[in-house]
């Protein structure tokens with residue numbers, strides 16, 4: 001149990017680091033594309049047509065990977081914050097329900113990334129995006145679509161690692177920041 | 186609704202689930218209960234395309250601008266400049282607090298960022314001068330919500346993108362209500378200062394005006410770039426946000442405060458904040474799809490017609506719903522979840538969508554000051570180290586004033602609509 | 613036969629919305645056989661790419677989409693949308709009828725489970741709107757900052773000597789008001805539908821082609837129909853297109869009147885200038901689609 005938990009913990013940590021690095025690059029690219037658009041409009045005679053679409057795709061990457069990063073950090077806004085003084089079984093039940101919400105929400109989305117009508121993988125979301133191309137440059141949209149399963153798998157792994165950590169009591173779960181949830185408006 | 190899903194959802198809500206996962210999970214349960222599971226296959230595409238929206242581009246970039254600004258020494262320069270102008274009046278530091286928030290508002294779209302920054306710097310300074318901690322924290326809270334009303338504003342970007350309304354027109358419409366809010370707060374503060382004999386006036390240390398102006402110029406150039414760039418059409422909001430983030434970087438380097446580590450942290454936090462917003466959007470895409478498949482918006486509009494509410498009546502109902510939502514929910518989640526469902530009927534009844542956007546924005550930001558949640562209250566009670574309910578009580582007079590102002594904005598659309606009309610952004 | 617799910621971007625407005633004119637006639641024709649049509653207007657089932665995707669999966673039976681989304685799935689379809697390929701609806705219909713264009717498109721789109729059943733016309737033909745000056749010659753367009761929809765428009769607008777800039781349709785009104793762009797390439801019907809009449813000052817009819825909206829059907833849905841039902845659907849599509857064409861012909865002068873009443877001055881091209889636009893545009897067709905497709909389609913234009 002401990003070994004599994006430790007392995008999952010390190011995997012979750014490593015994935016988080018990787019996703020952060022990719023998302024940072026995505027964000028920098030967003031700034032670069034958008035700024036290029038301004039420079040090009042007032043500088044060159046024919047501004048490139050692809051900057052806006054490229055910036056949007058970078059945003060999809062940033063946004064979805066960011067969702068996985070935010071999930072792991074416990075950063076998402078919540079309606080109710082349970083006091084840590086509740087009896088342990090109740091807290092465990094709450095954690096179970098929270099996990100169920102994540103799986104129920106993202107499970108079907110992940111499933112239909114890989115399967116299409118009639119459970120046919122060749123007509124799945126990912127496969128469909130092999131055949132559609134971006135509007136202003138020659139790139140299959142699969143390079144954008146692939147973020148959807150990536151962020152969901154990452155969230156599932158983070159959740160699993162969190163559970164394993166709780167069960168193995170490898171260490172006490174990370175204390176969540178008190179007011180983080182409302183740091184959004 | 187069958188009893189089991191209902192119990193399950195209530196329990197999940199109480200379990201401390203994040204709003205995004207709760208809404209998303211509940212919607213999937215809805216697809217099953219309503220026997221619409223075949224539509225689940227469209228969800229990956231909906232998730233991707235909900236984020237792939239031109240108007241959203243500005244949001245992460247304005248978040249980044251605010252993050253860079255907060256780390257770059259801009260706050261101090263702005264406080265000093267405000268002090269040089271308003272420090273000599275009675276209750277001067279509280280005026281400074283409000284004015285700094287106005288400058289802040291022109292750069293950043295976030296009330297909580299404003300509250301955190303000024304709570305850290307200005308509140309201790311005000312206490313040193315002899316203000317009560319309650320009053321210092323309350324004025325910081327009350328004026329922080331100028332941030333999302335004066336453009337740029339993340340809430341208004343959200344509204345514009347989700348309801349297909351021009352973000353530029355919304356930004357223009359936010360300027361006057363934001364300044365009006367500042368003026369009203371200053372008036373209340375002036376009254377309080379005389380009534381309770383607050384410090385300020387003769388004998389305080391006032392920095393020289395020109396010196397602090399020069400020092401603040403780089404910081405002040407940010408709102409000028411952003412506002413004039415957007416309102417006079419040099420740049421789209423997204424472009425202004427991109428340029429502003431580069432400008433914030435340059436200004437931070439000018440003040441010599443921004444380290445590489447700061448930049449990396451700013452980027453990292455922007456990613457996380459954006460992620461938290463975008464997962465809400467994914468949940469909302471799911472929820473919105475179920476309501477569309479069930480043709481709920483149409484049924485709702487018919488229902489409103491049957492009840493016979495007119496525009497004003499519906500507006501009041503709508504504002505009450507959003508006020509209630511703002512009390513318990515994240516602002517952007519409230520806009521995203523309720524907006525596309527409840528606002529189109531209002532627009533069909535003849536309410537101007539831009540005016541509506543300002544009302545919803547104002548309304549929900551006031552929710553940041555109301556219990557039981559209130560994002561600004563939570564941040565400040567932590568940053569300033571003051572009891573939550575004590576802060577709630579201290580904010581009460583300002584809250585009442587802001588609610589009265591909301592009523593005025595509802596009844597006088599000209600306050601928000603005159604500037605965008607003058608700029609030719611709406612008819 | 614089950615309810616037929618139809619989705620489109622516009623509103624249920626029989627007077628002004630070309631797509632709904634088609635849908636309404638399509639639904640009435642099916643109703644004669646007791647088939648119910650459920651209409652989802654105003655992008656309620658999602659924007660262009662979403663509706664295309666749902667059609668691809670059989671969740672939407674019939675979707676009216678724009679050319680752009682079709683081009684993402686069928687590169688060949690760009691050929692039918694080349695500027696100045698045709699001058700009006702009748703010549704466009706003739707090219708579709710005589711060439712194998714639709715078959716080529718459907719061969720590519722069928723990989724995604726979508727078939728193009730035909731086109732619904734917006735009414736009127738493409739021309740140049742601007743805020744700046746009366747345009748009557750190709751030289752007048754020189755250095756004008758035109759709003760381009762995509763890279764293809766950038767290509768041919770550059771060939772005219774203009775300075776195109778890509779702006780999304782949602783931001784176009786602001787771009788016009790603030791001078792980021794001073795004009796765009798559209799038919800009067802689109803300007804009326806978008807409520808841009810007050811923003812624009814001049815319109816130059818270029819007769820650069822009609823504005824076809826794409827009627828797409830789900831392969832899954834269509835192939836599961838019985839032969840009889842398929843006959844009903846084909847008949848309903850034909851009926852819808854017929855009503856749409858009649859509407860488009862009748863409505864084109866109405867839209868032109870609306871823009872004139874709204875204060876837009878119509879400035880026709882000077883003698884011989886349309887040929888210059890045609891020539892400049894044709895010169896870059898092969899930058900938009902492969903030369904072989906240009907060669908293929910031009911057989912049918914003369």
Ligand code: NA
Nearest residue numbers: 290332335337
């Ligand atoms: Na702001």
Ligand code: NA
Nearest residue numbers: 282286325328
């Ligand atoms: Na303040």
